[in-house]
Amino acid sequence: MKYFDKILVANRGEIAIRIMRACRELGIDTVAIYSEPDKNALHVKYADEAFYVGEAHPSKSYLNKERICDIARKSAAEAIHPGYGFLAENYQFAKLVEEEGLTFIGPAWRTIEVLGSKIGSKGMMRKAGVPVLPGTPEGVTTLDEAKKVAADIGYPVVVKASAGGGGIGMHIVESEEGLEEAIEGGMRIAGSAFGDPTVFIEKYLAKPRHIEVQILADASGHTVHLYDRECSIQRRHQKLLEEAPCPIMTPDLRERMTASAITAAKASNYKNAGTVEFLYANGNYYFMEVNTRLQVEHTVTEFITGVDIVKQQIAIAAGEDLAMEQEDISIRGHAIECRINAEDPLNNFSADPGKIVRYRSPGGPGIRVDSGIHVGYAIPPHYDSMISKLCAWGSDREEAIQRMRRAIYEYVVLGVKTTLPLHYAIMRNPHFIAGDTHTHFLQEEHIAASLRCYLREEETRMQTLAASLRQGKKVAAITTAVEVYLRKNTE
Numbered sequence: 001m002k003y004f005d006k007i008l009v010a011n012r013g014e015i016a017i018r019i020m021r022a023c024r025e026l027g028i029d030t031v032a033i034y035s036e037p038d039k040n041a042l043h044v045k046y047a048d049e050a051f052y053v054g055e056a057h058p059s060k061s062y063l064n065k066e067r068i069c070d071i072a073r074k075s076a077a078e079a080i081h082p083g084y085g086f087l088a089e090n091y092q093f094a095k096l097v098e099e100e101g102l103t104f105i106g107p108a109w110r111t112i113e114v115l116g117s118k119i120g121s122k123g124m125m126r127k128a129g130v131p132v133l134p135g136t137p138e139g140v141t142t143l144d145e146a147k148k149v150a151a152d153i154g155y156p157v158v159v160k161a162s163a164g165g166g167g168i169g170m171h172i173v174e175s176e177e178g179l180e181e182a183i184e185g186g187m188r189i190a191g192s193a194f195g196d197p198t199v200f201i202e203k204y205l206a207k208p209r210h211i212e213v214q215i216l217a218d219a220s221g222h223t224v225h226l227y228d229r230e231c232s233i234q235r236r237h238q239k240l241l242e243e244a245p246c247p248i249m250t251p252d253l254r255e256r257m258t259a260s261a262i263t264a265a266k267a268s269n270y271k272n273a274g275t276v277e278f279l280y281a282n283g284n285y286y287f288m289e290v291n292t293r294l295q296v297e298h299t300v301t302e303f304i305t306g307v308d309i310v311k312q313q314i315a316i317a318a319g320e321d322l323a324m325e326q327e328d329i330s331i332r333g334h335a336i337e338c339r340i341n342a343e344d345p346l347n348n349f350s351a352d353p354g355k356i357v358r359y360r361s362p363g364g365p366g367i368r369v370d371s372g373i374h375v376g377y378a379i380p381p382h383y384d385s386m387i388s389k390l391c392a393w394g395s396d397r398e399e400a401i402q403r404m405r406r407a408i409y410e411y412v413v414l415g416v417k418t419t420l421p422l423h424y425a426i427m428r429n430p431h432f433i434a435g436d437t438h439t440h441f442l443q444e445e446h447i448a449a450s451l452r453c454y455l456r457e458e459e460t461r462m463q464t465l466a467a468s469l470r471q472g473k474k475v476a477a478i479t480t481a482v483e484v485y486l487r488k489n490t491e
């Protein structure tokens, strides 16, 4: 089954390639778009056709709705896949694509619009019987009203932007004294960042877990879930590592959470692939939001369920019925994804764009690498710093961790600093190994300590290996760490 003859992928990097891989398997031709600094990027080489879309700045290129639709028309593409980020959750883009007579590979634009409002979606889910944190059902407008609500809920509370995301405009309030400032500050930031100053108040959870459920729904409303993911390990609202299934899931919690996710999908008339996000604390879970896009971490769900989520998206967008029932979908083993960013984890994660001078990707049992880089490639400074997603599957969590460690050991990326050493340290951290993670995991001192400890051990090991090499002795495999060390000490 082919579904479409040609699809335009309105994105760049690893996710553009991931989508084109599904198209290639289905025999669908692909159209890439590229900005000025991306003219030699891998996603451009991978596609059957590629069109220049505009200058480096996203507003001129990957966010240029009209230009992207023009290219789709010119190239005779029938559908547009937006990937993640950029225009993926922009309902005006989805609407424009439909008005142009093209198919948007994602939910209906009205669903994207409704779920884009945190207040709107929480109200919808509360009504549908999905657990939601105590909070204001509408935006707060007056300080008196806010004081009353916060006193009812009980401090600490959090002030959030309704149009927000990524923690922008979010303020934690410990007592009534801080409320006025949080509301004013939140409204100011929300107004300038999203063009909508509406804020609301809800109960604040100190160190929750971020657990999400992947769903698939076809146009006739047949909806299934692909189980859960644990995404708590993040930094400044950027996830660093995800796994599936969630390591603390129990049959009872899974039953309730996946049922809530299905309810959320049905309540919003959801179609295509989506993610229902929950915060979890002390045995309770609460609906946060629905992500109406294909997510970065969809890979771990693909590993444990065997379902190709992108192919399912394409089939659903073409109007096909889902060819699976809930009882056909089960969990096999465990998967972990490390997001490899061109950042220096020892220097406040500052971005480190630059040219890749050596590159060797890991492989072997249970390893999947989704990346858009190669030797000689210059990482543009204009976009996200994620250069690769390294995923490991094992028959259980312990084997997934062992394979991840082994794959990190094999991975060679020279020329830019990366988050690989941090991932290695996390893979050896006893709290991580025990599955004991939460949203403030990386802020805990033991993580910094285990990273420093790992780097010290590596330094000693490297000195020993370098000494052996100088004496003409054979050393075990030239690993990432050895290469980095030798490069630093010989060039």
Ligand code: MV4
Pocket: 133, 158, 165, 166, 167, 170, 202, 203, 204, 205, 206, 208, 209, 210, 231, 232, 234, 237, 279, 288, 439, 440
């Ligand atoms: C919260 C919370 C605690 N209590 N809401 C941050 C971004 C937004 N999507 C939701 N966020 C949070 N909302 C209440 N009522 C803690 C966070 C939070 C968080 C959530 C998910 C993943 C990482 C996080 C990191 C810091 C704070």
